[in-house]
Amino acid sequence: MSIDADRLWRRIEALSKLTDPDRPWTRRSFRPRFLEGREWLAAEFRTAGLATGIDAGGNLVGRLAGADPSLKPIILGSHSDTVPSGGRYDGILGVLAGLEVAQSFIERGDRLRHSLEIYDFLAEEPSEFGLSCIGSRALAGALTGAQLAMTRPDGMTLREGIAYVGGRPDELGSVRRGPDSVAAYVEVHIEQGRVLENEGVAIGVVTDIVGIRRERITITGRADHAGATPMPLRADALVGAAKLIEAAYQRASARSRDAQPLVATVGRIEVSPNAANAVPGEAVLILEARSGDEAAVKLFGETLVRDLTPELAKLRLHVASEPISSVSPTACAPAVRAAIAQAAASLGLSSREMPSGAGHDGMFVAAAGPIGMIFVPCRDGRSHAPEEAIEPHQAADGARVLAETVRLLDATLG
Ligand code: GLV
């Protein structure tokens, strides 16, 4: 099964270059640049011969009908949004590899039994609403009313955001896929780590995706004059935040050699009044914990806040936390993993099994059917940074393995 590697790379280059010019490689969801990328993608989907549209959840979907309409679809895809200033290949590789595979089947006149559906899932990365994996949550029927009411800093609600990208938030029931309604979901993605590159292995066969929990922690002190307030009288919220961040770092580091390591990050912080000459009165942090150990992920933030509360109280600070999202670790299905490994071997490519420390839409699609992920190496393991890079042959390897995996699954799955 051949694919057009040059066309795939041309598309990767073209879409990645639709970036905010002052901060490459940025295409934030729910922003005009994202819509620009979407328009370009939809045109490519149509040119390839896919029946293309935006579903009620705001996902861009291209469909290729299979020979047997009684069979459940095979879904391929990923996401075209990015984190700020990073993610040149994170996401688009999976969407464009899916498109390339579908187009190659069409051009060869090779009719699959199953329908193929290529998804550009809406907002896989944490959006300005504070939520990630929005389109795949919609597919799983997991978007709650409370989540639809989440707002971004300019006051737009997520409900309005879904309509802004062409979705229909009042019809979300129409995109929901029940259990066992998808034959298989397969996503190609860059590894975002160093394992494949260090070992000189071409393909990663993902075994499972870590659990991820995010919570918003608000530390409240008192804003005061930075010159006139004596040190013993201050209630400096940012000092409390610093203690909490340090404690999270130390606790997660202590687990780095565990069989199921845990990582913890405070990647976002808002301070007010945020002025050089004011004692910070409030700090709002987003704490994220990830691990394959579900209980550890669930308890990390709660335990941290509970343990630090007395120390922060001594600093005249109040600390409160509320969960934003929590997703359990997700296993990739043995049958899909086996197909990916067999596909790589048949193409003469080395492969190894590995877990994913990054989150992916598959965490939600798994509610509707078996999932699998194909990793390709990326330079120095860098990702979510402007330096993220892959070579054309690595993109092509991922797409070739995807095509062969689809062929195998199409032949074997009911
Ligand atoms: C997505 O890239 C994530 O792992 O947060």
Ligand code: MN
């Ligand atoms: Mn990402």
Ligand code: MN
């Ligand atoms: Mn991604």
